[in-house]
Structure formats: structure tokens, C-alpha cells
Amino acid sequence: MTEWLERHIPKMVLAPSFIAILVFVYGFIAWTGWVSLTRSKLLPKYDIVGLIQYERLFDSPRWDTALTNLWIFGGLFITTAMVLGLMLAILLDQKIRVEGALRTIYLYPMALSMIVTGTAWKWIMNPGLGLQKMVQDWGFENFTFDWVINPDRAIYAVVIAGVWQSSGFVMALFLAGLRSVDGEIIKAAQVDGIPNWRIYTAIIIPSMAPVFLSAFIVLAHLAIKSFDLVIALTGGGPGYATDLPATYMYAMAFSRGDIGQAASSAMVMMAVVFAIIVPYLYSELRAKHD
Amino acid sequence: MTDTALHTNSRSPGVIVLRWGLFLILGLFALFYLMPLFVMLTTSLKSLEEIRTGSLVALPREVTFEAWRTAWSGACTGIQCEGLRPYFWNSVILAIPAVAISTILGAMNGYVIAQWKFKGANFVFSLLLFGCFIPFQVVLLPMARMLGLLGIAGTIPGLIFVHVIYGLGFTTLFFRNYYVTIPAELVKAAKVDGAGFFRIFWSIFLPLSLPIIVVTIIWQFTQIWNDFLFGVSFSQAGTQPVTVALNNIVNSTTGVKEYNVDMAAAIIAALPTLLVYVVAGKYFIRGLTAGSVKG
Amino acid sequence: MAPILDIKNLYKSYGTVEILKDINVAIEPGDFLVLVGPSGCGKSTLLNCIAGLEPITSGSIAIGGKDMTHVSPKDRDIAMVFQSYALYPTMSVAKNITFGMKVRGVDQETQDRKLKEVAHQLQITDYLNRRPGQLSGGQRQRVAMGRALVRDPKLFLFDEPLSNLDAKLRVEMRAEIKKLHHNLGATMVYVTHDQIEAMTLATKIVVLKGGIVQQIGSPSEIYNRPANLFVADFMGSPAMNLIPAKTKRNGTGMLIEIERAGGEIITLHDHHTESLPENVIIGVRPEDIAEAGFRAGEDVQEAECLVDMVEHAGADTYVVSHLGGRNVTARLHAETSAHPGEALKLAFDLSKVSYFAPDTGERLN
Numbered sequence: 048m049t050e051w052l053e054r055h056i057p058k059m060v061l062a063p064s065f066i067a068i069l070v071f072v073y074g075f076i077a078w079t080g081w082v083s084l085t086r087s088k089l090l091p092k093y094d095i096v097g098l099i100q101y102e103r104l105f106d107s108p109r110w111d112t113a114l115t116n117l118w119i120f121g122g123l124f125i126t127t128a129m130v131l132g133l134m135l136a137i138l139l140d141q142k143i144r145v146e147g148a149l150r151t152i153y154l155y156p157m158a159l160s161m162i163v164t165g166t167a168w169k170w171i172m173n174p175g176l177g178l179q180k181m182v183q184d185w186g187f188e189n190f191t192f193d194w195v196i197n198p199d200r201a202i203y204a205v206v207i208a209g210v211w212q213s214s215g216f217v218m219a220l221f222l223a224g225l226r227s228v229d230g231e232i233i234k235a236a237q238v239d240g241i242p243n244w245r246i247y248t249a250i251i252i253p254s255m256a257p258v259f260l261s262a263f264i265v266l267a268h269l270a271i272k273s274f275d276l277v278i279a280l281t282g283g284g285p286g287y288a289t290d291l292p293a294t295y296m297y298a299m300a301f302s303r304g305d306i307g308q309a310a311s312s313a314m315v316m317m318a319v320v321f322a323i324i325v326p327y328l329y330s331e332l333r334a335k336h337d
Numbered sequence: 338m339t340d341t342a343l344h345t346n347s348r349s350p351g352v353i354v355l356r357w358g359l360f361l362i363l364g365l366f367a368l369f370y371l372m373p374l375f376v377m378l379t380t381s382l383k384s385l386e387e388i389r390t391g392s393l394v395a396l397p398r399e400v401t402f403e404a405w406r407t408a409w410s411g412a413c414t415g416i417q418c419e420g421l422r423p424y425f426w427n428s429v430i431l432a433i434p435a436v437a438i439s440t441i442l443g444a445m446n447g448y449v450i451a452q453w454k455f456k457g458a459n460f461v462f463s464l465l466l467f468g469c470f471i472p473f474q475v476v477l478l479p480m481a482r483m484l485g486l487l488g489i490a491g492t493i494p495g496l497i498f499v500h501v502i503y504g505l506g507f508t509t510l511f512f513r514n515y516y517v518t519i520p521a522e523l524v525k526a527a528k529v530d531g532a533g534f535f536r537i538f539w540s541i542f543l544p545l546s547l548p549i550i551v552v553t554i555i556w557q558f559t560q561i562w563n564d565f566l567f568g569v570s571f572s573q574a575g576t577q578p579v580t581v582a583l584n585n586i587v588n589s590t591t592g593v594k595e596y597n598v599d600m601a602a603a604i605i606a607a608l609p610t611l612l613v614y615v616v617a618g619k620y621f622i623r624g625l626t627a628g629s630v631k632g
Numbered sequence: 633m634a635p636i637l638d639i640k641n642l643y644k645s646y647g648t649v650e651i652l653k654d655i656n657v658a659i660e661p662g663d664f665l666v667l668v669g670p671s672g673c674g675k676s677t678l679l680n681c682i683a684g685l686e687p688i689t690s691g692s693i694a695i696g697g698k699d700m701t702h703v704s705p706k707d708r709d710i711a712m713v714f715q716s717y718a719l720y721p722t723m724s725v726a727k728n729i730t731f732g733m734k735v736r737g738v739d740q741e742t743q744d745r746k747l748k749e750v751a752h753q754l755q756i757t758d759y760l761n762r763r764p765g766q767l768s769g770g771q772r773q774r775v776a777m778g779r780a781l782v783r784d785p786k787l788f789l790f791d792e793p794l795s796n797l798d799a800k801l802r803v804e805m806r807a808e809i810k811k812l813h814h815n816l817g818a819t820m821v822y823v824t825h826d827q828i829e830a831m832t833l834a835t836k837i838v839v840l841k842g843g844i845v846q847q848i849g850s851p852s853e854i855y856n857r858p859a860n861l862f863v864a865d866f867m868g869s870p871a872m873n874l875i876p877a878k879t880k881r882n883g884t885g886m887l888i889e890i891e892r893a894g895g896e897i898i899t900l901h902d903h904h905t906e907s908l909p910e911n912v913i914i915g916v917r918p919e920d921i922a923e924a925g926f927r928a929g930e931d932v933q934e935a936e937c938l939v940d941m942v943e944h945a946g947a948d949t950y951v952v953s954h955l956g957g958r959n960v961t962a963r964l965h966a967e968t969s970a971h972p973g974e975a976l977k978l979a980f981d982l983s984k985v986s987y988f989a990p991d992t993g994e995r996l997n
Contacts, residue, residue, distance in 0.1 A: 053704060056534045057453035060445050064505050065461050071483075071502045072468040075476040082478065091482070138363055151618055152367045155374075158614035158621065159607050160563035162580045166587050166603040167373040170380065170596055171393070181393040215370065219622055272472050275565035279584055293566075296474045301570065306478060313474040324470045328463075522791075525685050526718035530732035530779075531706035540731070544722035 083310035091306050100311035113290040116202050121270040123206045128266055132217025140225050154215035165279025168208040198288035201281050205289055208280055217262050224258030267323050292316045381601035388596055404597035408605055412598050414585035421602050424582035428562055431493050435500035436557040443508020448538055451516035452524050469506035477570050491573035500561050508553050515549040555617055556624035559610050579606045634697045636661045636819050642691035651677050652843045664813050667823045668830040669840035675823045679791050684708050696786045711780035712789040717772045719764035726760040729778045750782045770801045790822040827867045839863050861993035864915045872915045875956040879908045890956045898935040902982050905997050915986035921962035924977035931983040939970050
């Protein structure tokens with residue numbers, strides 16, 4: 048008996064988490080997938096009727112806006128944060144005495160809630176009393192910066208706040224990557240008389256490909272899940288101008304009472320995430336096993 | 338090596354100009370990152386009158402803590418006007434058990450997966466790992482029903498439950514990656530010495546784990562404290578966490594817009610995680626970089 | 633006397649991969665058994681099976697006359713020293729040594745007494761309060777041994793304990809382990825890939841390859857009468873010369889003909905061996921080839937060889953020439969007059985020669 052117990056304790060310890068994940072992640076995904084194929088409205092129904100929810104979804108102009116916004120926001124957010132992060136990392140890598148303090152300053156937004164970030168930037172970009180008024184008061188009467196209330200510009204306001212929050216983190220990733228490059232290779236290049244900027248472009252940055260990939264994955268993941276930031280900064284508005292799939296899903300689930308639409312939009316989000324994550328995780332796990 | 342040392346030590350005018358340019362750029366970026374915090378702080382210390390007439394970046398002419406007092410105990414979140422205080426405490430009593438439980442479970446899971454490999458352990462780990470990356474929208478609807486079935490819908494225990502479940506993937510990942518670097522011979526030696534599963538964990542692994550425990554606690558605390566999606570989806574009036582209350586204060590449409598109160602409330606909501614960041618930034622960064630997945 | 637360790641028909645597989653095949657080994661109290669073989673031969677797995685750290689697929693293991701096949705490690709009355717030492721990093725040296733006793737509920741007084749004894753024996757008394765991280769490799773090694781000694785088990789298991797030490801320390805610790813074995817009269821099972829360690833320590837050697845026992849025997853048996861080509865090649869440094877040759881009957885003995893590049897065939901006459909197949913591989917240890925005139929006896933035969941290379945190694949000089957399509961090493965005295973490119977008359981001692989079948993690799997004489 049004790050022998051048996053001894054042998055099976057590890058499995059028994061892992062079992063509750065395993066079951067929890069099986070039910071609350073994979074079971075729930077299946078449930079959502081199922082419901083996305085039904086006519087569920089205020090209450091879930093379980094008769095499968097096919098893809099009508101997805102047809103409705105892709106016919107909906109609001110979803111169309113949400114998807115377009117995701118590409119705009121995602122694309123700009125990821126590239127800006129990566130470029131800024133890499134630049135800051137390289138600049139910080141120049142044996143600066145105050146590096147520790149600067150790193151702390153660049154990274155602290157990552158500790159904040161997106162709601163706090165949204166609140167702060169909403170105030171700063173407030174056209175009536177914020178940046179716009181400040182610059183106008185300085186004498187530039189024609190200066191306008193009304194992105195948060197301008198339907199054509201509001202999504203870019205979200206990008207600014209998002210980049211402010213996350214670029215320091217990308218910087219930290221890249222800095223760690225720069226520091227992990229084999230010092231002997233760099234010494235060899237210096238002995239060969241290769242100038243510093245060439246060492247970066249020809250040796251260090253190419254060897255950081257995995258770091259670029261990690262940073263991309265994390266940022267893409269953040270972009271798709273972005274919900275709090277939009278809610279706090281623009282509330283999805285003006286109108287639906289800054290709706291993202293995440294806010295669309297939430298609106299359908301909790302204010303519109305359209306469970307079928309909520310489920311189908313959630314499944315689309317999931318598909319996008321998996322299209323990015325699965326190949327990455329697969330290669331990571333494979334690399335570990337070899 | 339001496340070659341490069343000479344190179345960077347030489348104080349030719351070109352190098353000095355470059356060096357100053359570098360500091361200028363880094364300084365400007367520091368301003369960019371600090372500006373919102375600065376604006377929040379100064380705005381929260383101004384009166385509404387001064388906000389309307391003064392400049393965004395000006396220091397307050399007259400420092401007043403009135404906005405902080407209102408934000409803490411008088412601001413309205415919809416119809417209730419008790420300030421952030423009750424919600425702040427909601428977040429505290431929500432975060433402490435959620436962090437503790439998910440950390441303990443993660444430690445045990447990581448210990449099993451890294452050191453007591455059995456057939457299928459890696460499969461379980463892969464399942465957990467994929468679970469870290471799902472967009473939570475995909476579980477919101479069934480979770481809302483499940484909480485109802487369990488009778489904990491709209492309660493703080495319900496939120497704790499949700500945070501524990503969806504925190505498991507990351508906490509397990511942290512501990513697994515930490516324990517996997519510990520040689521398997523340690524467990525073998527302890528087995529020969531006569532120790533069992535729990536004794537080995539308690540006497541040998543736990544004393545080794547302080548750094549990763551700190552990393553995990555900080556990660557989980559930051560995640561849970563800053564969470565908005567679960568908070569707004571699974572709470573009701575009275576059980577909302579601080580982020581939800583903050584959003585309600587800021588976006589409440591009744592009455593005059595009190596920007597100073599909004600900013601004070603935002604700072605209050607941000608203080609715990611900022612404090613953690615300032616005190617234990619090293620561990621915070623380790624968590625972030627580990628969380629960006631090293632499988 | 634009953635064997636203290638008795639392994640019968642042991643098989644071990646991971647999935648469909650067979651790691652160990654039909655292992656049968658038995659040792660008496662006081663034996664020093666060395667499991668030796670190249671990496672991946674299954675020697676460490678076998679040791680883990682003896683310890684109970686790995687379950688076996690079939691067969692049985694008895695320790696001290698009791699069947700231990702399904703008994704957990706803690707109840708097998710064994711102690712083990714690991715390659716990485718596996719010291720508990722957060723415990724002091726003293727706690728490392730007494731942990732096993734503490735787990736088993738031994739009273740504090742006994743713990744202290746035994747700790748003192750062992751610490752004295754291994755000369756680690758001075759750093760009992762330090763953490764493993766503050767010790768040198770050699771000191772850690774001693775602590776790991778202390779942790780095993782304090783248990784006073786029926787069987788000591790060593791898993792390549794010296795492989796992480798530098799060359800000088802390794803020789804020192806090897807002597808110390810030998811002394812310990814002698815003083816304690818303990819039974820030990822020792823895994824190594826280093827055949828010199830095996831030769832110097834063992835009373836009994838098991839040579840493993842691909843999970844199959846190649847030969848079991850005393851060090852001198854293994855060295856002088858290797859059971860097959862693998863053992864012949866693996867044990868001894870420099871390795872035994874294995875030279876393809878043709879044989880012919882000749883009265884009471886055999887004629888051994890070895891081809892030589894750019895020269896006539898060397899013919900050696902073996903008077904003691906009566907029958908051999910036509911093609912054989914002849915195995916001669918480097919020390920059984922001497923410079924002509926330095927070795928005498930009825931089985932010593934001389935032949936002219938072309939010297940390819942001369943390596944001075946202090947006490948000895950190794951001379952390499954090319955015979956039967958192989959490099960053949962002879963171990964000569966330090967002051968030899970051999971020069972690369974010149975001919976040298978070598979004396980082959982046929983009394984200790986081995987013959988192997990080229991196809992199966994098995995020993996023929």
C-alpha cells in the first residue's frame with residue numbers, strides 16, 4: 048500500500064491542476080466553440096445550426112472595424128515598441144554610468160495596470176485641458192492634438208499609450224539578449240578592427256533572432272488581448288472607432304446579451320492567437336527535447 | 338581588449354560630442370516615460386480651478402490633498418460614493434489568497450514535472466503551457482456560468498478561484514524551469530537517504546527556492562492586482578477590485594469631471610505594484626523575461 | 633557464504649529500447665565490483681537498478697540474501713556516492729551527513745557520535761559547518777563519501793565519483809577509496825568509464841557494452857585473457873595491438889603470418905596453440921613487444937620492423953610500426969635507439985598472446 052502510494056504521489060499531486068486545466072481551459076474552449084455554432088442569444092442553446100454566427104460576425108460592420116483596428120493597432124504597436132526597445136537597449140549598452148536608474152525609469156510603466164495607463168493618457172491627451180491646450184497656450188494657436196476624440200485618429204492614441212507601457216519591457220528583453228552574446232566573438236571582432244556599429248549590425252543583432260521572436264510573440268499576444276487599455280482610454284469610442292475584438296466580445300457577452308456573437312468572436316481571437324503561438328511553442332518544445 | 342579600452346577612454350572632441358548626444362537622447366526618453374507620472378502627480382495635487390486655468394505640466398501653485406481624500410473615501414463609482422477605499426481592500430483580500438494558492442500549487446507542479454518525471458508529465462506541462470496563452474475571452478462565458486453553478490458568482494472567492502486557475506500555467510512554468518536546472522542526482526541521493534516525496538520537497542527544494550518564490554509572487558501579484566477583465570466580468574457592486582472601481586470613477590458621467598480626483602485615484606490604484614517594482618525590480622524583470630516563455 | 637549482491641536475469645528497457653540484457657552478477661562480502669564500459673553501455677543504469685532508483689523490467693536483485701527487486705531505495709540498506717556528489721546545497725556539511733539519520737529518526741546522540749567518527753576518518757572535521765558551495769571539488773567528494781559511510785550499509789554504490797576531479801586529485805582519491813575499502817572490509821559496487829580506475833580498484837570487474845555483459849572476472853583475467861575483441865581493445869592503455877593474421881599448422885604448433893607493407897611477411901611460431909582457423913586476429917599487449925635482445929625465453933620471437941613513429945613518455949618509449957594494415961605499438965625502455973624511418977628488430981612474447989575470430993570477435997585460445 049505505502050509502496051503504491053509512494054510511486055503514485057507525484058501523479059496525485061499533479062492531478063488536480065491537470066483536471067482543472069482540462070476543464071477550465073480546454074473544456075471551456077470546447078464549450079465556447081460549441082456555443083459559437085448555435086443560435087444562442089441571451090441564454091446559451093446547444094442545437095448546432097452551423098456557421099451562422101460567424102456569417103453574422105463577418106457581415107457586421109462593427110466587427111469589421113474591430114478587426115481593422117487590430118491590424119492597425121497590432122502592426123504599429125509591435126513595430127514601434129520593437130524599434131524603440133531595440134534602440135534604447137543599444138544606447139543603454141554603451142557602458143553608461145546611470146544605466147540602472149534609466150532602466151528603472153524606462154520599465155516602470157510595465158508595473159502599472161492598463162487602466163491606470165489609460166486614465167493617465169486620457170487626461171494628457173484631453174483636448175480641452177491637456178497637451179493640445181498647453182501647446183496652444185505657448186502660442187501655437189493652430190496646434191491640434193485631439194486624437195482621443197477624433198474617430199479617424201483615436202486608434203493611434205491607443206498605440207501611443209500601449210507603446211509607452213510596453214516598450215521598456217522590450218528594451219529589457221533586448222538588453223538581456225545583447226548581454227548574452229558571447230563576449231569572445233565581440234573581442235575577436237574588435238581585434239579584427241571592426242567598428243562598433245558594424246559589430247552591432249553584423250554580429251550582435253543577427254545572433255539575437257530568438258530574442259526578436261520572443262519579443263514579437265509577447266507583443267502580438269498583448270495586442271490581441273488588449274482590452275483594459277481601450278476601455279480606460281476611449282471606451283471603444285468615439286462610437287465604435289477604437290473597438291478591438293476583445294471589446295467587441297465583451298460588449299456582446301455582457302451588454303448586448305448576444306452569447307452566440309460573443310462566442311464566435313472569442314473563437315476568432317483564439318484562432319489568431321494560436322496561429323502565432325502554436326508554431327512558436329511547438330518549435331520551443333521540440334528544441335528542448337532534442 | 339586594451340585596444341578598445343584605449344578607444345573608449347580617449348577624450349577626442351568627437352567622442353565627447355557623441356557621448357553628450359547619447360545622454361541627451363537617453364534623457365529625453367526618460368522624460369517621455371516619466372511625464373505621465375509627473376502629470377498625474379501634479380494634477381492630483383491641484384485644485385480644479387487651477388487645473389482649468391493653469392498649464393498641464395506646471396507645478397501646483399497651491400498644494401492640496403483634497404483630491405486624494407475624495408479619491409480614497411468620497412468619489413462616486415456610479416451611484417455609490419465611498420471612494421476607492423472599499424475596492425482597494427477588495428483587491429487586497431482577493432490578491433493575497435490568490436497569489437498564495439497559485440504559488441504553492443505552481444511550486445508543487447513544477448517540482449513534479451521537473452524532478453519526478455513520469456509518462457505523460459511533459460504532456461501535462463505542454464497543456465499547462467498552452468493554457469497560458471489563450472485569450473481569456475474564450476473562457477469568459479462558460480466561467481460565468483460555472484461560477485453561478487458553484488454559487489460563487491459575483492463574490493470575491495469566485496474571483497480568487499478564477500485567478501488561481503488561470504495563474505497556474507505561469508506559476509508552474511516558473512517553478513518547473515527553476516527546478517529543471519537542479520541535478521536529478523539530488524533527489525536520488527535523498528531517496529537513498531530515506532526521504533520521501535514531501536520530505537525531499539520540504540527539506541531540500543523549498544530552501545533552494547527563495548528567488549523563484551519571490552519572482553512568482555511578484556508576477557502573480559502584479560497580474561492579479563492589475564487585472565481588469567476578470568474583475569469587470571465576474572464581480573458585482575461591492576465586490577469589484579480596485580481597477581474596476583477606478584475605471585468607474587474616471588468614466589462616471591454624473592456631476593463635474595474632477596480630473597484631480599481621477600489622477601489621485603489612478604495613483605492609489607497603481608501604488609502597490611509600483612511599490613513592489615521599486616523594492617524588488619530585479620525580481621520583477623526576471624519574472625517578465627521568464628514569462629516571455631522559455632519552454 | 634551467500635552472495636551479498638545477487639543479480640539474476642536482469643532486463644531493463646525504456647519503452648522498446650533495451651538498456652540492459654540478461655545481466656547475471658554475484659559478489660561476496662568484501663568484494664569490490666567495478667562496472668566498466670564506454671558511455672551509454674548501461675553501467676550507470678545498472679547501478680541505479682541495484683539502488684532501486686530505476687525499476688527493472690524483469691529478473692531479480694537480492695541484497696544480503698533478501699530479495700530486493702521491488703523494495704524502495706531507502707529499505708535496501710545501501711548508500712550511494714554520485715558523480716555530481718549531489719550534496720544538499722542549503723544544508724551544512726554536518727547536516728548533509730546526518731540528514732539520512734535524521735529522516736530515519738536516529739537519536740541526536742548517535743547522530744553526533746557517528747558524525748564525529750566519520751568526520752575524523754575523512755578529515756573533514758574543520759569544515760563541518762560550511763555549505764557545499766564553499767568547498768573545493770575534493771572536499772565535496774569527501775563529504776559525499778562521508779554521507780555514505782555514516783550509514784554503515786551492506787553495500788556501497790559509487791557512480792563515477794572521481795570523474796569531476798582533476799587528474800592529480802583523482803589519483804589521490806582513488807588510493808583513498810582503496811584504503812577505505814581495505815580498512816572497512818566493506819562491499820562496494822563502483823561504476824566508471826576509466827579502465828585504469830577499474831584495474832586498480834576492483835577485485836572483480838564487469839565489462840559492459842550495449843547493455844550486455846562482455847566479461848566478468850578479476851582484473852588480471854580481464855587484462856590477460858580478454859573474452860573478446862571489445863574487452864581486449866577497451867581494457868589497457870595503450871590498447872592491445874590487434875593485428876589480422878593468417879595461420880598454418882606446423883607440427884605441434886601454429887605458424888602465424890602477418891603482412892607487412894613494403895616488406896616480406898613476418899612469420900611467428902606459436903608452439904602452444906594447437907588449432908586455429910585460417911584467419912585470426914592476434915592480440916599482443918604493447919609491453920609484450922620488446923626491443924630484440926631485451927627479452928629472452930622460448931616463446932620470444934624476433935622480427936625486423938620499420939619504425940613509423942617514436943613517442944617518448946618518460947619511463948617508457950612507445951614505438952609505432954605498421955603491421956597487418958594496423959598501427960602496432962610496442963612499449964620499449966626509455967633509452968631505445970629506435971628512429972622513425974629506420975628498421976628495428978622487435979621481440980614478440982607469444983606466451984601471453986590472444987587470438988580472436990575476425991567475424992564474431994570471440995576469443996579462440
